[in-house]
Each structure stands twice: as C-alpha cells, then as structure tokens.
Amino acid sequence: MVKHSSRIVTGAHYGLRDWLAQRITAVFMVVYVVVLAVLITISPPQDYAAWSGVFKHSWMRIATFLFFAALFWHAWVGVRNVLMDYVKPVAIRLTLQVLVIIALLVYLVWTAEILWS
Template sequence: MAIHNQIGPKRLVVGAHYGLRDWLAQRVTAVIMAVYTVILLVWFFGAQDFSYEGWASIFATQWMKLATFVTLLSLFYHAWVGIRDIWMDYVKPVGVRLTLQVLSIVWLVACAAFAAQILWGV
C-alpha cells in the first residue's frame, strides 16, 4: 500500500509564495536605509553650519536628493512588505483584507509623491 504524504518534491504547495523574495526585499531595503543613515550622520557631524541653511545645503546637491528619494522608496517598499504580511496574517475576510491592502498602497504611493515634491521643491 502506497502512502501518499505531502512531503517531498512532489508536494502540493499553496499560498502566495512570497517568502524568499520578501525576506530578501526586507534585508536589501534595510541595508539601503542603514547606508543612507550612516552617510547622513557623517555629513551631519562633519558640518560646520547647524542652521537651516546648512541643513538645506545637504539636500541642495542632486545626488543627495536622489539618494534620499531612493532611501524613501526603500522605506515605503519595506513598509509595504511588512503591512501586507500583517493584513494577510491577521485579517481573514478577503474583502476587508483587499480593501486594507489597496488603502495601504494608495497611502504609500501618495507618500512617495509627496516626498518627491518636497525633495525637488527645495
């Protein structure tokens, strides 16, 4: 009599299959944010002018605006992966979960647009 267990290479895998990709995304975005934080701290503690003009001059260069925006995008994606996992784990009604996910996406995209407006408005 053959035993049909669901263990091994022929098992039926169900679910969203986000595991490794999201784990890696969380680590990569965290590294980007950590590197940016170090750059910002070095720049801040090396500064001579602790006024608004001194702080604004840090973000006057195009590469710093771009680095800041990439870091903010990393932050938003990092937040999306985390909040999506929370919605998937703890909100069982599909309609409510989908609504919360869509609202989260809209909020994070709006934050990204606002961040771009702020960065390139300086």
C-alpha cells in the same frame, strides 16, 4: 517515461522575492542612515541655509529619494505580512492593503515634491 520539468512544484515561492526585497531595502536604508548620521555629526547644520544646502546636491536628493522608495517598499512587505497575520476577512484585508498601497504611492509623490521643489 516521466518528463522532468524544470518548474519547481513545491510552492510557487511568491514569498521569496518579498523576503529578499525586505532585506535588500533594509541594508540600503542602514547605509543611508549611517552616512547621513555621520555627516550631520561631523558638521551639524545649524540654520535653514545649512539644511537646504545639505539637500541641494543632486546626489543627496537622489539618495534621499531612493531611501524613501526603499522605505516604502520595505513598509509594504512588513504591513502586508501584519495584515495577513491578523486580518482574516478577505474583503477587509484587501481594502486595507489597497489603502496602504495608495498611501505609499502618495508618499512617494510627496517625497519627490519635497525634494525637487
């Protein structure tokens, strides 16, 4: 009697999570960009006081931070795909992937620093 396992054996579906993450982050970024574009078009901030006023609300800081976090995740999936397609030597590809991850983590810290300083 063959015992049926619930594990799907046709591929490990590693790519599905990335594929879905790329789309969910994309939709989130579209919403943020459209809302921001509408707000800025309705009442265009003219000077420094007005611009820093826009980013003073904590919900705006959180939304902007989440936008950048989504952007960096989205960029990671995309750049990883590009590197897998064009950079064949494993050592070079791995080095580039690590550099991309480090850059994105530095950007995330930089974003928090810009928004909460």
